[in-house]
Amino acid sequence: MGGLWNELGKKLAERWVSLLVLPGALYLAVAFAARTLGRGHPLDIARIAREITTFAAGPEMTGLGGQIVLLVAVLLAAAAAGTVATAVGTLVERLVVADGWRTWPAPLAYLAGLRAEHRRTRWDAADRAYHERRKRAMAPDPADRPAPALLRAAARRRARIAPERPERPTWSGDRVQAAALRLDRDHRLDLAVLWPYLEPVLPEALSARIAEARAALVRATTLAGWALLYAPLARWWWPAAPLALVLALAARHRVRSSVDSYARLLEVAARLHAPALAAQLGIDHTGPLTDDLGARLTHHLRTESPPPPEPPDRAPDGRTRAVPAARSDG
Structure with a gap:
């Protein structure tokens, strides 16, 4: 059991470093360059080297305690920047998928x-x-x-x-919507109704591919979040502008690619494995997905809206009559 927890801790640490700390450290480096060089000396690498050398020679950096404090501060700041980029990426995902716009x-x-x-x-x-x-x-x-x-x-x-x-x-939103439109047009199947029941019974290999496509979309939108964080630095240091532009273009390409893969896999899963779900639900059907099966699955799985409240029982004089409590004969 201890080995399992150690392995899990290693994987979490690796993901924390790769997803938050390393991109955050790069962002801090660019922000330091923007603050140090500014508009007057945008490409003066020697100026950055002098600033780092002067800071490292300071009395607070000569001791081990100061170095540890600096390292912890840099790690926390990098992780904070990564967290902000992830949060911005979540907002970007909602905008590009545009579900419920x-x-x-x-x-x-x-x-x-x-x-x-x-x-x-x-x-x-x-x-x-x-x-x-x-x-x-x-x-x-x-x-x-x-x-x-x-x-x-x-x-x-x-x-x-x-x-x-x-x-x-957005194109990405319509790409996801296209999978639902095609299933409804071809098989009268409502993907939004079917998916929560279909996902748990998919084969492991297909589930892993869908999860990877979904994770790729998260990474792509997080990259867009980094682009939005780099853009304001261009106000002080112009090289940050082309860096933000390159990240934005790469994020756009990766978002479209991951959305296309994700939507394609959703449609494949529904077309191939909806009959297996019907068999588990006790719906009599043999062969591939058909219009009749799609309509029966949608009707069977759709949750009905809550019924309207019943009007109170009123006495002949217009007053509300109390409803007697159920009697127990036991």
Whole structure:
């Protein structure tokens, strides 16, 4: 048992160092450079070296106690910066996935609605262009048919806006929503209703892949959180601006990639393993997922709303009549 706790402690320490301390230490280094160099000497590395040498030669740093205090202070500050970046990343995730965006505070919900409407307009235009080319591709005369590459290019332009007709203000939000839309359209299956019951019965390998895709999304949004933390440093030190931009672009790419993998795995899990869940629930079905099974699963698993309160029993004179307590004959 002691070996298990030691191994668990090592893994937690490794995650603490890799996720919080190391990125936080880099952030502290950039902040120190911004404070030391400022706008006047943005690339003067020798100036930083002199500042560090002067600080290290100070009387408070010559003793072991001062060095320990400095090390602890740096570790705590780095961990604090990492915690802030993680919290900002959580907010970024909520914004990019945009689940329930209509319930956001008034200014955000209004702007998100405008964004969603603009994306729908663009998607509709791209969808019309795609279907026009597809219709031409079915022309009887081969000379009138467009090149297959043009049809694929039209499909890619539409997919860059959203995989399905947009309902949310972001691509990532619509990518997750697309999995639910396809399952509802193809099999009349409500993914939001099914998932809490399906997730515990998935095979271990598939569950691990879904968990890894979800963790990759968290890491990507945390990287976006770091980009937002680096951006204010550009006010004092301009090299922080390109650093924040690079982190933001990398975070955008990683968010889209991880969201695409996560949504794809959700759809795969539902299509492949919904019949197995139906068998565990006692629903008679053989074969793959069908429209009938999807509708039966959704109806079986959906939780009904609480019933309305019953009106009080009133006496003929209009006063509320007391309901007698149940008698016990025992």
